Amino acid sequence: MADGNERSGTIGTLAKGFRMIEIIEDEGPATLTDVADEMGLARSTVHDYLTTLTDLEYLVKNDGEYQLGLKFARLGTNATETVRLSDTITPYLERLADETGETVWFLVEECGRAVYLDHAEGDQAIKTEHFTGGRSYLHCHAGGKAILAQLPTERVDEIIDEHGLPEITENTITTRDALFEELERIRDRNYAQNHSEQLLETRAVSAAIVVDDEVLGAISVGGPAHRLRGDRFEDELPNQVMSVVNEIRLNHLYS
Numbered sequence: 001m002a003d004g005n006e007r008s009g010t011i012g013t014l015a016k017g018f019r020m021i022e023i024i025e026d027e028g029p030a031t032l033t034d035v036a037d038e039m040g041l042a043r044s045t046v047h048d049y050l051t052t053l054t055d056l057e058y059l060v061k062n063d064g065e066y067q068l069g070l071k072f073a074r075l076g077t078n079a080t081e082t083v084r085l086s087d088t089i090t091p092y093l094e095r096l097a098d099e100t101g102e103t104v105w106f107l108v109e110e111c112g113r114a115v116y117l118d119h120a121e122g123d124q125a126i127k128t129e130h131f132t133g134g135r136s137y138l139h140c141h142a143g144g145k146a147i148l149a150q151l152p153t154e155r156v157d158e159i160i161d162e163h164g165l166p167e168i169t170e171n172t173i174t175t176r177d178a179l180f181e182e183l184e185r186i187r188d189r190n191y192a193q194n195h196s197e198q199l200l201e202t203r204a205v206s207a208a209i210v211v212d213d214e215v216l217g218a219i220s221v222g223g224p225a226h227r228l229r230g231d232r233f234e235d236e237l238p239n240q241v242m243s244v245v246n247e248i249r250l251n252h253l254y255s
Contacts, residue, residue: 085248
């Protein structure tokens with residue numbers, strides 16, 4: 001491979017350009033030097049890439065700093081519209097957020113990762129690191145595990161082979177055997193739980209939305225561990241989440 005961030009079979013120039021876009025997304029406005037240092041490339045090389053991306057209006061340059069152009073807003077909207085449920089999910093999330101007082105997310109699986117597409121916040125919601133369009137590993141949170149539990153074993157194996165099972169917190173599942181045991185428990189009870197596996201002192205409950213054997217995504221309710229405990233965590237929240245998921249599934253089936 002020509003670059004540590006490129007996979008076998010990728011076109012190096014294209015991969016480098018997208019890597020620069022990702023750096024600018026992560027950093028916020030970034031200078032040429034910021035990007036060159038992160039990439040380990042010469043400033044002159046990075047300048048050519050950034051100039052091209054700016055000319056194409058994918059980047060905007062202000063006072064020597066580059067930021068994402070609004071062209072990405074259109075692309076993002078078009079991409080979201082390809083996801084089933086994306087145009088109907090919001091009222092369900094808002095209702096569940098009102099009922100629970102917590103943060104509710106709708107997420108899907110793409111390329112073996114979880115992608116957060118929409119959310120709603122209740123009156124007690126806490127701020128987390130998640131954001132719309134953000135990606136994360138599937139094995140370390142309730143929504144991701146709920147989705148994995150509904151995928152064929154071969155697909156789960158492929159995801160593990162590609163992304164691994166990195167330890168995010170001391171509670172994260174990090175072995176294949178332990179993950180498959182957890183997925184079996186999730187299938188038995190039809191919902192997943194997260195015990196501070198992605199972020200310490202937080203918990204979540206999630207259920208997957210499956211229609212005609214297709215996993216359309218998952219809805220997850222999360223909050224601080226001191227509130228999500230006891231009967232509320234074991235019974236009340238799972239019932240609330242599954243009730244909404246079942247309603248979505250039935251409405252989708254007969255719409």
